[in-house]
Amino acid sequence: MTQLIAAGADVDTVNGCFWIAELTSISRGKAGADSEIINVDGDTALIIAVREESIESVRVLLDAGAKVDGLDRKRWTPLVHAATLGLERIAELLVERGADVDARTAGSSTPLHEAAAYGSVKLIQLLLDAGADIEAQDFSNGNTPLLTAAWNGQDGALSELIRHGGRTSALAFYDLGALHRAAQFPQNERVMQLLLDEGIRLDKMSEFGATPANEAARYGNKMNVQFLLTEGADPSLHGVPVCGCIDVETDSSERGCPPGHCRTKADVLEVEGLFARHGGNRTLEDAVAAGDLEEVLKFIEDGSNVNGSDPSKDLEPPLHIAAARGLADIVQVLLGEGAYTEARDFVGWTALRLAAFWGHAAAIQALARGGADLNARSRTGHTALYYTSKKGYLESTQVLIDAGANLDIKTNTGGTALMRAAQYGHAGAVRALLDGGADASIVDKYRRNPLHFAATEIGTEQIMRMLIEEGVDVNSTTDLGTPPIAFAAYYGNIGGVRFLLSMGADPAIGFEGGNTMDDPCGCLGVAGLKDKIRCPRGAACQTEGQIAELEELMGRKRTAEAPRSGDPSLPQRDADSVACESLPLVLQQLECTASADPAK
Template sequence: MGNSFGCSASGERLVSAARDGDFVEAKMLLDCNPCLAKYSTFGGLNSPLHFAAAKGHNEIVALLLENGADVNSRNYCGQTALMQACRYGHWEVVQTLLLFRCNVTRADYLSGRTALHFAAVNGHVRCIRLVVADFVPSSPFGSLENQANSDRVDDSVMKTKNEQSSLSKFVNKAADGGITALHMAALNGYFDCVQLLLDLHASVSAVTFHYGTSMDLIGAGSTPLHYAACGGNLKCCQILLAKGANRMTLNCNGWLPVDVARMWGRHWLEPILTPHSDTALPVFPPSYHLSLPLLSVLNIARECGLHPSATPSDDADTCAVCLERTCSVAAEGCGHELCVRCALYLCSTSNNPSESQGPPGSIPCPLCRHGIVSFVRLPGSPAKESKLHLSLGLCTPCMLHPREQEQSSPSSSQEIRKNRVVAVPSDLLCPVTCSPFPSVSIPLCTCNDGPCPNFETGESQTQGESPNHTHSNPADTEKMESVRLEKTTCSSMFWGRRSCSRENQCNAEINA
């Protein structure tokens, strides 16, 4: 990875610059020696790209990728820069990595977690929205059922079916122990993530593995409702039940969700989790974090770049949102024109429902509030150039976007030195079914950042609304208290000590 004696000192300077966000220092070092972009610390723990992504330094991430850093490089634990960005919620970094066509399906070595798991366990809903962008087609979510009922099946219907099948497989991809992203979001009480994952076809009846898991305190073979009962968030339980979760599902320990809630002292959940509960459930609209036009504008940004070189000739060609860049995309429907950067930012951050009768997932236009489903590229928009701040055309292809490798011209060696990104064939990338080290269970959080969450959030908020606590036998109460005393750290509860030690080494280096 470039850890020779000649570049180790400069490499450590680049690591420090990437960690501290010193863009000037990083650019100076890369101008002198572009190979430093592939440098890694001693032992291969982390690369400068991992440091910059974990700290949220978006400009340095783009600089490293422009100078040849591998967007899919792994650290000691097999984690990519995308996983680090999703762990800490840096959605702008996630957006930049997607523009360079990072592989979102890669899993880490410890427990088979993808970037979606890292985003769900910490409740970063914007990161979830971006990670699944390549799987969500720019079409209404309810159109598949209507088209499937028709007698005539054309190519567009088959394409929509394949797209939604790929989305369902990716969202429901299980890490070690059979834990999905929905399990993790439900356990930690992130109801907005739970609602978004359910609208993205996450399975509400998915169960953890019946073997090879250390989830003894919740029980093997548990559903997301069991995990939500352990977490104690009322709204998560309501959303799961409204989407079809079954109160009568038993896990391998013979526990119902209400039994898990009683074991963990979540007594305010008993009225809604009892098997024959008649409690009325609220009606939940589709998630406001759905984004149908995100894929279309993301592909346009990959093709055209974000910084057009030509300045607008008159005010009519200027983006009405930023008043700086030239309009390069137009919204289908209302036809209002924006620059690609403003359109990408709008699709990545908007969580307001459209005031029109648009389909769920449409983004309201900032000029007329019309529901936008997709963007189209303007005919006169400039093509990508070699000297862009983000060289989107010279990126590592992903298995989701296969394309032929462009043949470089041997005539201009100087231009070849400027564009140092080497394309990696898609057959070398990790497939969707990659799940290494299946015997290691999955973590809930990083324990090195401080004390672990006590899972009592929401108890103080709903204590006034909670019903009277049921009286249990002294023996059962003593058993429950002994179980709670064992929950000292997240790693001892959900994660092997050896795996926890390996990941803490990488995280300690980043957070030093």
């Protein structure tokens, strides 16, 4: 390192070796060394030092004033990195220097969640001794650290958390318990046995009617299924699709099938056979879940009720299962046999909404032709079109438009399909809705229009241009007087700020020095608020230089005050987009969305 400095290395150079030069400069007291410089990957020197497992470099940086909780682009602190890597000595040093043991990542887990996931028993001890919250819930899925350990097959971490008083009865979102989580992880008998030894219920049902054995089947976990059935688990599948993990969207953050699982039809039949050999009775729901049209026809021929084999149980009706899996041929058969198009499952979903949620255009078309109500609203006012637009399913959105869906139905808080398509950056859906006649001038209960929402997302200049050309006022204001450009600045959308300025936006409109939305990069202050939208990926809020550029464009500085979490002008995420889309199972996501009370 001495040679680097002697050769004239720039201590602020952002390249593969910048942090070494920076550390050397700091340790030698060189003027101008910046311990918070961020490299092209969004990492500070301290975070790189942690990842390089260099405790001496970490110590040098901390001694030089590096922020112990400085965030990288993923919103991870150095302690989170140490926890994921199992770096006990570095984590201990960070804690000694005041690191926040409950700091949350962008995904809303804590260092204790990460230590549990990676099985770092000594780190778990360290964090708990430092006061970490043993019952903290991950905002994205509801897992406590104990549930996270079970979900990742970490029996040592699980035992340690139990020893420290972690509740085995804790539930993730929608009543998913520790045994459900354990069953989802392959070859996890040791963890499941630990939980059973603690007295956990073998057949506890989740909110949507699945037992731990059902969850094992969904992931094709044969050994887990065999273990649970041998222990006396209920051998009914309850309409849960064996190997349903293959339905997981490839671009989602949830778990798909474990490596080597569910590769062939034989894998599915083997798991189904385990349930049958333990006395499980196969039902029409099971046949639909398996996508077996011949078996479905046989059940119908034998007199099975197409609207459900056992109405006394909280099970998904056959039509809902077929719609959720996009099985258009089975949807047509069930409709032809008299399945109710407007039947609602036990949490209020129609089959059309399920098909729309997953973007199954053929199933949507079959339901529309079968007379399904295209404009049916949930208790929060959401329609099928709302979901296809929000998730950017262009073909499904077009099917609904062509079938005559009302494009301007409002949710209970005034949101529309166009607002959601604009907010999530789906230019194709926005174009289809506008071409179909959607009204771009509609505002929600806070007088936010689609342009306000488009401004919150990076890379939406095309969408904003469409809306402005449609007649939306570039300087339109919310009920608190906030224009779209303030939304763009708040979320670090510097490209959006520049674009809106070029279209005539006035950054001074509504600025009163006290509005939550007045702060450029104000999104940095909501990391601990589970219902608020955090800074988007790529936001120009990573460095002081980026923030200064935004401040210059907007003509004002950031305030030191944290945002007011109750301020209605601060956009909230839909509950399903915060938690539900991160849940590991198809039906978990569906029921999560149905049970949520979205703010838009």
